[in-house]
Amino acid sequence: MKRSLLALGLALFSGVVLAGRPTTIQYSIVDLGLLPGGGFSEALNVNDRGQIVGWGSTSTGESHAVLWQDGKAIDLGTLGGTSSRAWGINNSGQIVGESDTATGDGHAFLWEDGQMFDLAEAGPFNRAFAINDRSVVAGHFQSDGVLWRRGMLFDLGDLLVGWTINDHLVVGGAASFGDQIHAALWRRGETIDLGTLPGGTFSAARSVNNRNQVVGESTVDGTHGFIWEDGVMLQLPDLIQGTGATFARDINNRGQIVGESVSNQNAVGGAPHAVLWNDRNSAPLDLGTLAGTERSTAAAINDRGLIAGYSGAGGFTGHAVAWVPVRKD
Numbered sequence: 001m002k003r004s005l006l007a008l009g010l011a012l013f014s015g016v017v018l019a020g021r022p023t024t025i026q027y028s029i030v031d032l033g034l035l036p037g038g039g040f041s042e043a044l045n046v047n048d049r050g051q052i053v054g055w056g057s058t059s060t061g062e063s064h065a066v067l068w069q070d071g072k073a074i075d076l077g078t079l080g081g082t083s084s085r086a087w088g089i090n091n092s093g094q095i096v097g098e099s100d101t102a103t104g105d106g107h108a109f110l111w112e113d114g115q116m117f118d119l120a121e122a123g124p125f126n127r128a129f130a131i132n133d134r135s136v137v138a139g140h141f142q143s144d145g146v147l148w149r150r151g152m153l154f155d156l157g158d159l160l161v162g163w164t165i166n167d168h169l170v171v172g173g174a175a176s177f178g179d180q181i182h183a184a185l186w187r188r189g190e191t192i193d194l195g196t197l198p199g200g201t202f203s204a205a206r207s208v209n210n211r212n213q214v215v216g217e218s219t220v221d222g223t224h225g226f227i228w229e230d231g232v233m234l235q236l237p238d239l240i241q242g243t244g245a246t247f248a249r250d251i252n253n254r255g256q257i258v259g260e261s262v263s264n265q266n267a268v269g270g271a272p273h274a275v276l277w278n279d280r281n282s283a284p285l286d287l288g289t290l291a292g293t294e295r296s297t298a299a300a301i302n303d304r305g306l307i308a309g310y311s312g313a314g315g316f317t318g319h320a321v322a323w324v325p326v327r328k329d
Helices: 002-019
Strands: 024-033 041-046 052-057 063-069 072-075 080-089 095-101 106-112 115-118 126-131 137-141 144-149 152-155 159-165 171-177 180-187 190-195 202-208 214-219 223-229 232-235 246-251 257-262 272-277 285-288 295-301 307-312 319-328
Touching (some): 024 307, 052 095, 052 307, 137 171, 159 180, 171 190, 285 295
Parallel strands (some): 041 319, 063 080, 080 126, 106 126, 180 202, 202 246
Antiparallel strands (some): 041 052, 052 063, 063 072, 080 095, 095 106, 095 126, 126 137, 144 152, 159 171, 171 180, 180 190, 202 214, 214 223, 223 232, 257 295, 272 285, 295 307, 307 319
16 A cells, blocks of 8 residues: 555656646655564655665664665664664665664665675764765764765865765765854865854754755754755744744755644644745645654655655654655646
8 A cells, every 4th residue: 555655646746747737736644664573663865766764663672774665664784783774865776874883883884785885984983874876975974074985985174974965066064163063065175154044053954955955954043944045044934933943854956845843832842743845935834744643754855756754753653654745636
């Protein structure tokens, strides 16, 4: 059922794009399921082929990196330790993330063709967060942003971490500027300060697309999602204006943005819901939750509009989900 719903939704959405007819796009939420015997899962990224990655618990209580494809949850294993997590996937199906080793160190990994490879050149405690379609990997070693490219390791200068990378080798993350940490880009060896929302003291860049549009969050009277483009940072609208608990997690090459925002300021923690901004000027669309749950977050969106994330009651109790775009005439 999961497979047919995903396939149907993507087929319908492709028809919308190709035909170009005026239409309304709605989203159907699909439970991606768990590893055998597991009780928790979370999706963190999705590629344009509809492959989704993240992590989930196993029957023995460990946490392993997961690939969801063809209606199945596939355990990607570890680098010899007890836990792993998949953060990024490109359109070739290469996956990156982090894993414990047998000695307990945390190492970045690259998974392809059924095998997990240790990207340990950086030294102990390193993680890989993103991989672009040129197979360049971004992440960090301790408090230094790094790139893995063609078997070589490159330092990202002042960037503390590389959370995202586009196909033009522009890396997004955060860097120290004076006594504050700001969202930043690394491009051709230069670190670019993206600043904060007016009056803010902190910001971080979570995603950069191939148009060099950047999204993330900035703290000012709470936390607000932003989009940065051509030197200008703009605040994204909250679900409930003025609540100050909105995060922008990803932006696709069409300019669609996903994240989460407080949906009920009277609930514990504000009951954040996954949201979609169709462009920088649009109001957020509440994507809702799985039946019987009150929280959700959208972690990633591909260029076909397929969204991956999590829905649950909070903590390690929820399920990885996909929001599938479906045309409604």
